[in-house]
Amino acid sequence: MKGRVAVGMSGGIDSSVSAFLLLKEGYEVIGLTMNISPTPIERNSACCSWSSTNDARRIAYMLNIPHYVINLKKEFNDTIIKYFVESYVKGYTPNPCMFCNRLIKFGLLMKRAEEIFADFFATGHYVRKVWDEKKKVFLLKRAKDLKKRSILLLSLSYSGTD
Secondary structure, three states, rough: OOEEEEEEEEOOHHHHHHHHHHHOOOOOOEEEEEOOOOOOOOOOOOOOOOHHHHHHHHHHHOOOOOOEEEEHHHHHHHHHHHHHHHHHHOOOOOOOOHHHHHHHHHHHHHHHHHHOOOOEEEEEEEEEEEOOOOOOOOEEEEEEOOOOOEEEEEOOOOOOOO
16 A cells, blocks of 8 residues: 545546546545535535535445545635625625635645545645745646646645655
8 A cells, every 4th residue: 555645526527536546556545525515405516516525425435435524614614705705895806716725625624634644635636746945835836738637646744755
């Protein structure tokens, strides 16, 4: 076994294929899906919807991997929804996905991956990972060749070597 990978599974093709490929490469894979939607009726067709969560659950079942739905509704409302409303009221055009990726997906969801003792966190995002020696963090940057895709696999050890 190459290590335990928590895959942020949205229910979409990219994260599902990431989970499949990592499993095929010999990693122990665990699916994590964020629950930020109010109810199945209120939100059933957008990002992180109940139907997407059910899709992720079905894919995890087909891959025979554990799958956990992580309740982040309160944190999402307290940060992302609050930011969106305040920005909109001030006449700005909010970009909630940018903040959600940083604070929720690569913040709280990655924290949950650490809590289940995952060695790595992966998503269906296609990016370049660049180590910033000064800040001692990885920076996620747009892929150089947009036609080529690679799985985002982040080490949770934060050693700066991967």
